[in-house]
Amino acid sequence: MTTTQYDTIIIGAGHNGLVAAAYLAKQGKKVLVLERRSIVGGSVVTESFAEGPRRGEDDFSVDSINTGGTLRPDIIKDLKLASHGLSVDSAPQPFITLLADGSPLTLDAESIKRISEKDAARFPEFVRFMDKAAQIMDVTYATIMPRLPMNFGIREGYGLLEWGLELRLAGRKDMLNFIRALPMTAQELVEEYFESEIVKAAICAVAIHGSTMGPMGAGTGYTLIHNWMNRGGLAHKNVGKAGEITSALANAVKAFGGEIRTEAEVASILVENQIANGVVLANGEEISADRILSSADPKHTLLKLVGAQDLPPEFVWHTQSIKMRGSVAKMHLHTNRSHGIPEGTVVLAPSIKYLEKAYDATKYGEISEKPYLEVTTSGNVVSIHFQFAPYALRNSDWKVESGKVAELAIKTLEEYFPALHASRITHHIITPQDMESTYGLTEGDLNHGQLMLDQFLFMRPIPGWSNHKTPIDNLYLCGSGVHGGGGISGAAGRNVVRALK
Numbered sequence: 001m002t003t004t005q006y007d008t009i010i011i012g013a014g015h016n017g018l019v020a021a022a023y024l025a026k027q028g029k030k031v032l033v034l035e036r037r038s039i040v041g042g043s044v045v046t047e048s049f050a051e052g053p054r055r056g057e058d059d060f061s062v063d064s065i066n067t068g069g070t071l072r073p074d075i076i077k078d079l080k081l082a083s084h085g086l087s088v089d090s091a092p093q094p095f096i097t098l099l100a101d102g103s104p105l106t107l108d109a110e111s112i113k114r115i116s117e118k119d120a121a122r123f124p125e126f127v128r129f130m131d132k133a134a135q136i137m138d139v140t141y142a143t144i145m146p147r148l149p150m151n152f153g154i155r156e157g158y159g160l161l162e163w164g165l166e167l168r169l170a171g172r173k174d175m176l177n178f179i180r181a182l183p184m185t186a187q188e189l190v191e192e193y194f195e196s197e198i199v200k201a202a203i204c205a206v207a208i209h210g211s212t213m214g215p216m217g218a219g220t221g222y223t224l225i226h227n228w229m230n231r232g233g234l235a236h237k238n239v240g241k242a243g244e245i246t247s248a249l250a251n252a253v254k255a256f257g258g259e260i261r262t263e264a265e266v267a268s269i270l271v272e273n274q275i276a277n278g279v280v281l282a283n284g285e286e287i288s289a290d291r292i293l294s295s296a297d298p299k300h301t302l303l304k305l306v307g308a309q310d311l312p313p314e315f316v317w318h319t320q321s322i323k324m325r326g327s328v329a330k331m332h333l334h335t336n337r338s339h340g341i342p343e344g345t346v347v348l349a350p351s352i353k354y355l356e357k358a359y360d361a362t363k364y365g366e367i368s369e370k371p372y373l374e375v376t377t378s379g380n381v382v383s384i385h386f387q388f389a390p391y392a393l394r395n396s397d398w399k400v401e402s403g404k405v406a407e408l409a410i411k412t413l414e415e416y417f418p419a420l421h422a423s424r425i426t427h428h429i430i431t432p433q434d435m436e437s438t439y440g441l442t443e444g445d446l447n448h449g450q451l452m453l454d455q456f457l458f459m460r461p462i463p464g465w466s467n468h469k470t471p472i473d474n475l476y477l478c479g480s481g482v483h484g485g486g487g488i489s490g491a492a493g494r495n496v497v498r499a500l501k
């Protein structure tokens with residue numbers, strides 16, 4: 001056992017782990033962050049790949065997992081992240097869908113007039129409702145949920161009261177429409193506003209981004225609001241700058257006196273008489289602390305790092321039942337820049353039926369033959385988000401399929417952007433299995449657990465344990481798998497600090 005006694009050990013240096021660490025270090029706590037990878041950032045990271053025969057020339061750097069993004073503004077302010085290297089550009093970015101003839105259509109009221117005057121007239125009202133719904137969601141995520149159906153104390157009751165007040169202030173009509181939208185399908189929601197298929201499908205694509213669901217699935221109204229909130233609209237912001245967020249957070253942790261160790265994989269959490277008091281690293285080193293916060297996903301933390309033997313049987317069953325269903329592959333193409341793809345967030349989503357069929361494949365453990373693609377460009381790199389590519393393939397494995405998926409993604413995109421072919425230098429693919437083995441995402445699940453209505457509010461990560469606590473005293477959860485996550489707002493990492501005893 002190392003002699004240094006820490007107040008808090010935080011497992012994982014993704015953005016949530018770093019947010020929690022920075023707040024605690026700022027309070028003067030002795031904090032140590034342990035990260036299994038050689039770099040910090042988790043899914044919010046800009047990294048360099050060296051591919052192809054001409055190493056050096058073929059190197060390229062990119063937001064490898066999540067594209068761009070922003071933290072909650074209050075976190076940026078509290079942790080003085082601007083002074084630690086974070087530059088946030090909140091200017092709106094174009095969100096572009098591709099028409100059947102390959103021409104781009106930007107989703108804004110003016111451009112939509114090209115295909116439907118009626119849809120163009122309805123667009124501002126839709127944006128107004130979605131902005132309001134996102135604001136209500138943001139307030140909801142900032143509130144620590146009580147451990148329903150258990151009784152809850154004054155502190156949690158007070159939080160709920162504040163939440164109720166905020167909802168009331170949102171206005172009765174918008175609040176009711178927000179509640180009504182959550183269980184709806186994204187298709188139903190967009191059909192209340194628009195008539196043209198291409199507009200409806202493009203918005204539905206954002207609803208299913210990162211989820212293993214089709215736009216005809218109940219609850220994709222919720223995921224549309226969630227993704228809208230995280231992006232601040234339909235398009236990604238700050239593309240190419242994801243790594244800046246987590247490097248600024250790491251700088252803040254250190255500036256406040258916290259420590260970060262990379263290549264420090266936690267193999268287990270030490271538990272004595274149901275109380276966590278340290279960790280054992282993969283190299284056998286033991287480090288003690290008064291409390292442990294884990295930003296790794298709940299399944300990994302509870303079933304692997306703690307182990308079923310130290311947990312109540314019903315809790316173990318619930319944890320085993322958390323739905324983790326990663327079905328995203330990511331491709332990065334290094335090009336000479338003459339790819340012809342416009343800047344912004346570009347989606348290939350010709351119709352709602354197309355998206356639903358792309359999703360259908362996952363039900364049978366298959367890769368979509370006609371995938372939904374979301375494309376962003378940054379400098380000379382084109383990044384493709386590919387859905388659906390299920391983690392658990394029924395009749396094949398990812399060693400065989402990774403090349404085929406890369407080829408399919410590139411071929412599909414080249415049909416719309418023929419110049420891409422000659423522009424390509426090399427590419428790098430990240431399969432759902434790489435997301436697990438390299439990025440620590442169990443079953444390749446982007447959000448540490450699917451965003452579904454039965455894994456939402458006081459049911460995230462599992463019913464009865466939504467306030468960051470676990471049956472092990474002094475062990476808390478603070479990653480995207482708890483209420484407030486996923487996405488990159490930092491809400492889960494900040495909320496946990498408020499939930500500590």
Ligand SMILES: Cc1cc2nc3c(=O)[nH]c(=O)nc-3n(C[C@H](O)[C@H](O)[C@H](O)COP(=O)(O)OP(=O)(O)OC[C@H]3O[C@@H](n4cnc5c(N)ncnc54)[C@H](O)[C@@H]3O)c2cc1C
Nearest residue numbers: 012014015016036042043230266296440446479480486487
């Ligand atoms: C391909 C992809 C696309 C996405 N797109 C979007 C999007 O468009 N919009 C959006 O809002 N969100 C998106 N997300 C989701 C979002 O990026 C995540 O929800 C969020 O970044 C998770 O942050 P986190 O800090 O909770 O966890 P993570 O970033 O997963 O960090 C957890 C850290 O813990 C480390 N770790 C795990 N186990 C151990 C251990 N035993 N010991 C030490 N360290 C450990 C991991 O290496 C990792 O660094 C996307 C995610 C992916 C993968």
